[in-house]
Amino acid sequence: MDILEKYKNILxxxxxxxxxxxxxxxxxxxxxxxxxxxxxxxxxxxxLSKKLKMDSxxxxxxxKKFFEDSGDFKDIVLAKSGFINFFVKDYVLxxxxxxxxxxxxxxxxxxxxxGEKINIEYVSANPTGPLxxxxxxxxxxxxxxxxxxxxxxxxxxxxYYINDSGEQIRNLAKSVYLRYxxxxxxxxxxxxxxxxxxxxxxxxxxxxxxxxGEKFLDKAESDWxxxxxxxxxxxxxxxxxxxxxxxxxxxxxxxxxxTLLEEGHVNKAYKHLEDKKLLxxxxxxxxxxxxxxxxxxxxxxxFKSKNFGDDEDRVVKKHDGQWxxxxxxxxxxxxxxxxxxxxxxxxxxxxHSGYIARMKAAVKAVTNENANLEIKTCQLVRLSxxxxxxxxxxxxxxFITLKEIVNEVGKDAVRFMMxxxxxxxxxxFDFEVFKNxxxxxxxxxxxxxxxxxxxxxxxxxxKLGRDIEDKDLINADLAFLQNENEKKIIFQIxxxxxxxxxxxxxxxxxxxxxxxxxxxxxxxxYWNLKIDNKRIHILDKSEMDLSLARVALLFxxxxxxxxxxxxxGIEAIEEL
RNA sequence: GGUCCCGUAGCUCAGCAGGAUAGAGCGUCAGAUUCCUAAUCUGAAGGUCAUAGGUUCGAAUCCUAUCGGGAUCACCA
Numbered sequence: 001m002d003i004l005e006k007y008k009n010i011l012x013x014x015x016x017x018x019x020x021x022x023x024x025x026x027x028x029x030x031x032x033x034x035x036x037x038x039x040x041x042x043x044x045x046x047x048l049s050k051k052l053k054m055d056s057x058x059x060x061x062x063x064k065k066f067f068e069d070s071g072d073f074k075d076i077v078l079a080k081s082g083f084i085n086f087f088v089k090d091y092v093l094x095x096x097x098x099x100x101x102x103x104x105x106x107x108x109x110x111x112x113x114x115g116e117k118i119n120i121e122y123v124s125a126n127p128t129g130p131l132x133x134x135x136x137x138x139x140x141x142x143x144x145x146x147x148x149x150x151x152x153x154x155x156x157x158x159x160y161y162i163n164d165s166g167e168q169i170r171n172l173a174k175s176v177y178l179r180y181x182x183x184x185x186x187x188x189x190x191x192x193x194x195x196x197x198x199x200x201x202x203x204x205x206x207x208x209x210x211x212x213g214e215k216f217l218d219k220a221e222s223d224w225x226x227x228x229x230x231x232x233x234x235x236x237x238x239x240x241x242x243x244x245x246x247x248x249x250x251x252x253x254x255x256x257x258x259t260l261l262e263e264g265h266v267n268k269a270y271k272h273l274e275d276k277k278l279l280x281x282x283x284x285x286x287x288x289x290x291x292x293x294x295x296x297x298x299x300x301x302x303f304k305s306k307n308f309g310d311d312e313d314r315v316v317k318k319h320d321g322q323w324x325x326x327x328x329x330x331x332x333x334x335x336x337x338x339x340x341x342x343x344x345x346x347x348x349x350x351x352h353s354g355y356i357a358r359m360k361a362a363v364k365a366v367t368n369e370n371a372n373l374e375i376k377t378c379q380l381v382r383l384s385x386x387x388x389x390x391x392x393x394x395x396x397x398x399f400i401t402l403k404e405i406v407n408e409v410g411k412d413a414v415r416f417m418m419x420x421x422x423x424x425x426x427x428x429f430d431f432e433v434f435k436n437x438x439x440x441x442x443x444x445x446x447x448x449x450x451x452x453x454x455x456x457x458x459x460x461x462x463k464l465g466r467d468i469e470d471k472d473l474i475n476a477d478l479a480f481l482q483n484e485n486e487k488k489i490i491f492q493i494x495x496x497x498x499x500x501x502x503x504x505x506x507x508x509x510x511x512x513x514x515x516x517x518x519x520x521x522x523x524x525x526y527w528n529l530k531i532d533n534k535r536i537h538i539l540d541k542s543e544m545d546l547s548l549a550r551v552a553l554l555f556x557x558x559x560x561x562x563x564x565x566x567x568x569g570i571e572a573i574e575e576l
Numbered sequence: 577g578g579u580c581c582c583g584u585a586g587c588u589c590a591g592c593a594g595g596a597u598a599g600a601g602c603g604u605c606a607g608a609u610u611c612c613u614a615a616u617c618u619g620a621a622g623g624u625c626a627u628a629g630g631u632u633c634g635a636a637u638c639c640u641a642u643c644g645g646g647a648u649c650a651c652c653a
Binding site for chain 1: 578579580581582588589590591592593594595596597599600601602608609611612613614615616617618632633634645646647648649650651652653
């Protein structure tokens with residue numbers, strides 16, 4: 001089902017017989033941009049003639065021989081530039097489209113993963129408040145990536161790490177406690193700077209008041225803190241899960257830092273490092289720009305992350321015996337390894353990019369370099385509305401939440417928006433664009449294409465005087481398709497498996513977004529096509545065979561759009 | 577200052593593991609509606625791919641340096 005791959009394999013296998021000593025990895029086999037360069041082209045003659053100091057004509061003749069027997073080609077020529085250009089017979093393309101129609105939602109699938117377990121950790125936002133726009137990009141990026149990995153045969157585990165331990169959680173609990181006190185007092189309560197001011201804590205406090213009354217009033221902190229931490233975390237995690245649900249993001253596993261601590265995983269990982277002699281007592285330099293007197297000269301326990309490619313050794317245990325945030329993270333990744341994950345992917349916000357080197361170092365250390373951690377970062381998102389930037393300040397909880405954007409433009413638009421740029425490029429987005437129902441709005445444009453194709457099937461009775469069924473499409477005689485636009489669309493569909501493969505190997509789902517937009521564009525062009533200055537009618541009673549052939553082709557487009565949108569987590573709409 | 581990301585059309589961005597004449601949307605200008613969804617389409621104008629070197633048959637793509645923009649620096653997460 002991947003034409004390109006099929007012929008490339010033949011080429012490489014055959015070349016290997018004669019030139020097994022040569023590195024053939026530079027040899028390409030692709031759809032040339034310019035149709036005058038044939039249907040496929042390869043640089044094989046160019047590359048090998050150079051390497052072997054052979055005449056390129058000679059290599060060309062050899063290559064030509066590989067393909068001649070199949071009878072699939074009209075012509076194979078050596079271009080002046082040195083490329084070998086292949087002109088394929090029509091039936092090859094028609095057979096391909098029939099394969100797409102038969103395979104339906106499985107078109108584009110490849111077994112690249114062969115069932116390999118892969119762990120993708122994304123979001124992992126601290127449970128101190130609802131998700132905001134900053135989390136959204138990583139959430140959608142990670143989820144889309146997971147979809148694509150799953151599609152190509154990996155055994156994907158989608159995971160969320162809950163940082164439910166440490167100072168921030170105590171602060172969360174204290175913030176909720178203040179809101180709780182407010183429920184029993186007329187006096188306005190002031191929330192200190194270091195605590196969380198968000199109003200989402202009010203219902204949490206209300207629930208505690210309702211269920212436990214005045215039980216925690218006038219009590220020492222030690223009497224209520226644990227309870228408030230527990231209640232707050234579980235309530236905030238419910239908010240977060242509901243945020244994720246609004247984007248149809250569903251993690252398989254939530255792992256709690258607190259649990260890792262309680263079950264001894266952190267101690268175990270620490271001992272692990274100790275046994276390998278990767279820990280030592282020492283000091284660190286104060287960070288640039290900080291005041292010297294705020295810096296304690298006490299001795300901490302450091303992990304030799306420099307041995308594994310980091311540029312500093314990192315503190316794992318503070319002088320007072322407390323863990324740093326880093327140590328549980330190490331334990332967590334050891335735990336992933338122990339659960340059988342050799343391959344792990346983490347999605348970080350760009351503000352955590354400084355953390356990449358130490359995390360990779362830790363995974364190497366703790367797994368004896370057996371596991372591979374890959375980290376993808378998502379750059380910032382800047383939202384605007386009608387050309388004006390949306391101000392985002394964390395003060396007073398006035399940041400834009402994930403829910404607000406989903407409510408404003410809808411799940412599909414948000415998902416598309418977040419993967420419509422390369423992950424490591426900054427993202428500027430105007431809300432208004434995604435509310436438009438026109439060409440400005442790419443998600444609309446793609447859905448419109450699919451809706452138009454669906455309308456053909458719906459209208460077939462009226463326009464052709466008969467219903468179109470699956471077997472009509474599969475049996476359609478595609479030789480009736482003789483138009484350049486039709487050929488262009490066939491090649492575009494044929495490129496889908498490659499786009500999928502690249503999205504996986506580069507971990508760049510945005511490629512899929514661009515692909516779908518381009519495919520939709522070719523479709524819309526075709527829809528408006530004029531021959532002899534007259535608009536074509538796809539459904540034309542007087543040209544039944546041609547009509548069926550056209551619908552068959554467009555149905556293959558629809559299949560591709562639906563699969564692509566599905567991977568992006570977006571509905572394919574049949575009627576607007 | 578160190579590290580990471582970015583720099584391609586007026587704007588927002590693609591550019592496939594180095595390939596043939598650099599692409600799309602928006603915006604601008606000029607057009608298309610006896611039509612199955614015009615919520616669409618066609619055409620035109622628009623480029624020193626930040627700059628300078630290097631690698632090679634061949635560079636927007638790889639390497640080095642410089643300039644510009646952003647993020648980050650912990651005994652916070």
